[in-house]
Amino acid sequence: MDFLNALIAFLNFVFVPGLAYGAQLALGALGITLIYGILRFSNFAHGDTMAFGTMVTIYTTWGLQAAGITLGVLPTALLGLPVGIAATAFLTLATDRIIYKFYRKNKALPTVLVMVSMGVMFVLNGIVRLFIGVEEQNFADGERFLISTGDFKAMTGLAEGLAIKSTQAITVIVAVLVVTWLFWFLQKTRTGKSMRAFSDNEELALLSSINPDRVVQMTWIIAAALATIAGVLYGLDKSFKPFTYFQLLLPIFAAAIVGGLGNPLGAIAGGFIIAFSEVTVTYAWTKVLTYVLPESMAPKNLIQLISTDYKLAVSFVILILVLLFMPTGLFKGKSV
Amino acid sequence: MAEPFLIGEAMTGGYGGADILHDCTISVEKGQIAVIVGPNGAGKSTAMKAMFGMLKLRTGHVRLAGENITALSPQDRVAKGMGFVPQTHNIFTSMTVEENLEMGAFIRRDDFADTLAQVYDLFPILKQKRFQPAGELSGGQRQQVAVGRALMTQPKVLMLDEPTAGISPIIMGELFERIIEIARTGISIMMVEQNARQALDIADKGYVLVQGSNRFTGTGTTLLANPEVRRSFLGG
Numbered sequence: 302m303d304f305l306n307a308l309i310a311f312l313n314f315v316f317v318p319g320l321a322y323g324a325q326l327a328l329g330a331l332g333i334t335l336i337y338g339i340l341r342f343s344n345f346a347h348g349d350t351m352a353f354g355t356m357v358t359i360y361t362t363w364g365l366q367a368a369g370i371t372l373g374v375l376p377t378a379l380l381g382l383p384v385g386i387a388a389t390a391f392l393t394l395a396t397d398r399i400i401y402k403f404y405r406k407n408k409a410l411p412t413v414l415v416m417v418s419m420g421v422m423f424v425l426n427g428i429v430r431l432f433i434g435v436e437e438q439n440f441a442d443g444e445r446f447l448i449s450t451g452d453f454k455a456m457t458g459l460a461e462g463l464a465i466k467s468t469q470a471i472t473v474i475v476a477v478l479v480v481t482w483l484f485w486f487l488q489k490t491r492t493g494k495s496m497r498a499f500s501d502n503e504e505l506a507l508l509s510s511i512n513p514d515r516v517v518q519m520t521w522i523i524a525a526a527l528a529t530i531a532g533v534l535y536g537l538d539k540s541f542k543p544f545t546y547f548q549l550l551l552p553i554f555a556a557a558i559v560g561g562l563g564n565p566l567g568a569i570a571g572g573f574i575i576a577f578s579e580v581t582v583t584y585a586w587t588k589v590l591t592y593v594l595p596e597s598m599a600p601k602n603l604i605q606l607i608s609t610d611y612k613l614a615v616s617f618v619i620l621i622l623v624l625l626f627m628p629t630g631l632f633k634g635k636s637v
Numbered sequence: 638m639a640e641p642f643l644i645g646e647a648m649t650g651g652y653g654g655a656d657i658l659h660d661c662t663i664s665v666e667k668g669q670i671a672v673i674v675g676p677n678g679a680g681k682s683t684a685m686k687a688m689f690g691m692l693k694l695r696t697g698h699v700r701l702a703g704e705n706i707t708a709l710s711p712q713d714r715v716a717k718g719m720g721f722v723p724q725t726h727n728i729f730t731s732m733t734v735e736e737n738l739e740m741g742a743f744i745r746r747d748d749f750a751d752t753l754a755q756v757y758d759l760f761p762i763l764k765q766k767r768f769q770p771a772g773e774l775s776g777g778q779r780q781q782v783a784v785g786r787a788l789m790t791q792p793k794v795l796m797l798d799e800p801t802a803g804i805s806p807i808i809m810g811e812l813f814e815r816i817i818e819i820a821r822t823g824i825s826i827m828m829v830e831q832n833a834r835q836a837l838d839i840a841d842k843g844y845v846l847v848q849g850s851n852r853f854t855g856t857g858t859t860l861l862a863n864p865e866v867r868r869s870f871l872g873g
Contacts, residue, residue: 476772491739494736494740495743497729497736501729505722505723505726505727505729507712508711510715510716510790612773633856
């Protein structure tokens with residue numbers, strides 16, 4: 302038995318990847334939950350908004366690289382990120398002006414708005430593929446590892462190594478910064494408070510002379526920023542492929558609903574719950590178990606609950622269970 | 638006699654279908670309390686909402702300090718100095734008491750610390766619970782938050798839609814006292830009340846509405862003394 306090596310293997314294959322993935326989902330789910338809380342519909346176009354923002358960031362990154370500008374050990378994409386956010390904010394504001402505003406003025410039902418957002422999703426889907434294609438794109442540069450397996454083994458003398466990719470570290474750091482800023486903004490600023498008031502009680506917000514157009518615009522800008530940041534972090538950590546981003550919609554929605562739609566804290570918790578569930582059930586536990594169990598009981602096969610091909614099923618099952626037994630989620634959001 | 642401070646004159650209209658108000662006139666003088674009572678479905682709340690611009694009048698008009706405000710939106714009327722406390726959903730439940738009051742002052746760009754202090758003086762319990770989510774308060778305290786929120790704009794007229802609905806008689810008495818106090822500072826109060834007897838007791842002017850029209854109008858005391866009003870609307 303060797304608990305230390307088991308722990309390192311667990312950290313290396315489950316905890317660290319889960320943490321980074323969870324942070325990416327949390328950022329995506331925050332966007333969903335914000336739009337749900339304030340605009341009162343489930344935005345199915347969010348995954349493709351992430352793809353659009355990432356695409357613009359990739360183009361900017363390529364441009365910077367071609368011009369010989371890089372960020373040294375950090376990925377150049379971080380420099381391209383503001384451009385991606387600005388372009389995506391412009392896109393969401395334009396979509397709102399051209400499409401959503403019409404339905405809002407007509408007091409359309411939330412279900413109608415969901416269908417409208419699906420239309421927007423398909424259009425964005427097409428736009429992204431038209432420009433960047435359907436292929437996988439890698440745009441990460443800079444230092445690849447914060448700690449590599451080799452270094453870790455040499456440092457500790459353990460049989461198992463722990464690798465921390467720089468993109469994983471960047472994901473967690475950026476996510477912490479963004480979430481801290483978002484909570485500060487919502488809790489402390491006048492505009493942030495007016496957004497919460499609008500989400501809480503629209504009629505009374507109007508009676509208090511809170512300008513609904515401004516609240517809606519702020520929401521789209523913040524949602525665009527969150528979507529772009531989440532998309533770029535995911536793309537740096539793994540890779541960018543339009544279809545993958547479309548599929549991300551499911552775990553992101555699951556995260557927002559598990560946490561409680563409309564509740565930002567819930568979105569973050571939900572992101573990590575979904576990420577860790579996905580990673581733990583698709584990880585082959587043989588290595589960890591071999592270290593922990595006596596030799597006679599050591600597993601001979603993979604001990605993988607389900608194949609990674611089915612990882613989306615995890616979100617789906619969690620989503621259904623939550624909707625069946627806890628429709629307002631862990632943090633008492635709005636019922637779907 | 639000069640025109641009342643706020644008057645809805647000969648109002649006729651409804652929510653789009655059939656008219657609910659028929660040639661209904663309601664007014665309040667500066668620093669006084671006007672109370673609207675009447676049976677269920679008499680159009681009491683509708684009359685007040687009409688004065689606040691929440692429904693379109695077919696005929697008639699609303700004037701505030703002599704100015705015709707019939708065409709203004711509720712938001713614009715807030716800017717003109719009118720405050721409205723809806724009957725239900727009148728607080729931001731997920732926000733703290735203090736944040737509720739801050740949202741009330743949203744249109745103000747100046748320092749509203751003074752007004753905040755005044756509201757806390759008027760409702761000391763709110764100061765104690767300022768950092769608590771308003772949704773966790775009792776019914777009477779929520780009503781105080783709702784009235785406090787409307788006071789934050791320093792309105793000249795405060796309109797209350799059944800402020801005592803669902804709160805205990807003791808708390809109701811206290812709330813009425815606070816309302817008298819508010820009126821003494823020069824703010825005109827117009828309110829719709831189910832508890833007709835207690836409300837008319839503090840009213841300078843009372844209106845009995847039936848089916849969207851004025852049935853009786855007079856000072857609170859006159860209405861309370863009127864045998865017909867007593868028999869039909871105050872239960873003897």
